[in-house]
Amino acid sequence: MSMKGKICLVTGTSSGIGKATAIGLAKMDAIVLAAMRDSEKSRNALNEIKAKSGKDDSSIIFLPVDLSSQKSLRDLAKEVNQRFGRLDVLLNNAGVSEFKRSLTQDGIETTFAVNVLAPFLLMNLLTEKLEASAPSRIVNVSSAAANGESIDFDNLQGEKKFRMFGNYGQSKLALNLITVEFSRRLAGTGVTANFLHPGVIRTDLGSRGMNPVLKAIGKFVRLFMASPETGAKTSIYLASSPDVEGITGKYFGKSKEQKANPISYDQEAAKRLWKICEDLTGVSIPSKTVTTA
Ligand SMILES: NC(=O)c1ccc[n+]([C@@H]2O[C@H](COP(=O)([O-])OP(=O)(O)OC[C@H]3O[C@@H](n4cnc5c(N)ncnc54)[C@H](OP(=O)(O)O)[C@@H]3O)[C@@H](O)[C@H]2O)c1
Numbered sequence: 001m002s003m004k005g006k007i008c009l010v011t012g013t014s015s016g017i018g019k020a021t022a023i024g025l026a027k028m029d030a031i032v033l034a035a036m037r038d039s040e041k042s043r044n045a046l047n048e049i050k051a052k053s054g055k056d057d058s059s060i061i062f063l064p065v066d067l068s069s070q071k072s073l074r075d076l077a078k079e080v081n082q083r084f085g086r087l088d089v090l091l092n093n094a095g096v097s098e099f100k101r102s103l104t105q106d107g108i109e110t111t112f113a114v115n116v117l118a119p120f121l122l123m124n125l126l127t128e129k130l131e132a133s134a135p136s137r138i139v140n141v142s143s144a145a146a147n148g149e150s151i152d153f154d155n156l157q158g159e160k161k162f163r164m165f166g167n168y169g170q171s172k173l174a175l176n177l178i179t180v181e182f183s184r185r186l187a188g189t190g191v192t193a194n195f196l197h198p199g200v201i202r203t204d205l206g207s208r209g210m211n212p213v214l215k216a217i218g219k220f221v222r223l224f225m226a227s228p229e230t231g232a233k234t235s236i237y238l239a240s241s242p243d244v245e246g247i248t249g250k251y252f253g254k255s256k257e258q259k260a261n262p263i264s265y266d267q268e269a270a271k272r273l274w275k276i277c278e279d280l281t282g283v284s285i286p287s288k289t290v291t292t293a
Pocket residue numbers: 011012013014015016017018036037039041065066067068069093094095096114141142143144197198199200201202203204205206
């Protein structure tokens with residue numbers, strides 16, 4: 001299938017699933033805006049994406065961003081809004097699973113900042129561009145780790161207790177909630193918003209900050225996991241397939257609709273979380289597009 005003429009912003013393209021997603025979309029002739037840190041790792045990834053897709057600078061465009069910094073996210077959104085005439089796909093792929101609790105330069109717990117607030121900000125700041133390019137799509141990479149979780153509003157940022165898997169799963173459930181809330185608010189605009197589990201994939205996720213013993217165990221376990229290319233399949237499907245044209249607010253795995261944690265559809269929890277995200281970022285979707293309170 002061709003994505004010729006489509007512009008896709010993908011975050012976290014320096015490794016793992018995001019890099020494989022960028023290669024896949026570029027091979028389908030999309031213009032890929034590869035949003036990643038300004039680092040040597042990212043520049044190497046950029047060269048690999050170009051080499052493996054057979055494309056050049058005209059269709060693989062490096063946009064530097066630190067997703068843990070709200071200033072950097074605003075700069076990214078400004079650049080996309082000013083430099084590109086359209087935006088067909090916003091693919092919030094980047095994510096972290098922090099071993100130890102840490103704070104960003106904005107004073108926010110890192111997992112919550114990168115996994116929840118970064119997509120929230122990008123969705124809000126790019127809504128008008130997405131609407132103007134409709135039909136267009138928001139694709140958020142969540143995780144099955146959200147399935148056994150609930151939202152503890154008193155411990156959203158691990159203030160009381162930080163558990164690596166618990167806070168990661170809770171952040172992905174929070175991402176589900178804001179994705180579904182976005183789909184409600186964008187109803188009728190031609191912009192869809194869906195979320196997905198990529199599978200259990202061989203990447204470096206979760207190994208940052210681990211001690212060497214746990215890192216070595218993790219490396220061994222990863223040998224039995226699926227490839228990043230397999231992990232990219234559902235993201236690419238949701239970004240490109242005509243099968244999901246007009247489908248919104250749904251959860252996918254293995255390129256099929258799946259049953260999400262029911263809390264993902266809890267409207268009261270979504271409203272409460274939305275307000276928290278608004279307060280922490282100072283932005284909200286423009287009122288002209290809001291169709292539900
Ligand atoms: N692997 C799995 O089994 C699995 C399962 C379920 C869900 N997921 C989800 O899949 C997505 C992709 O993860 P992955 O498995 O491919 O892991 P990964 O290889 O560690 O990729 C994560 C990406 O996010 C980027 N990133 C993290 N923090 C950033 C920041 N502050 N600024 C800019 N970029 C940042 C990383 O860039 P740097 O390297 O520069 O930090 C990297 O490109 C994540 O949302 C993850 O939660 C993965």
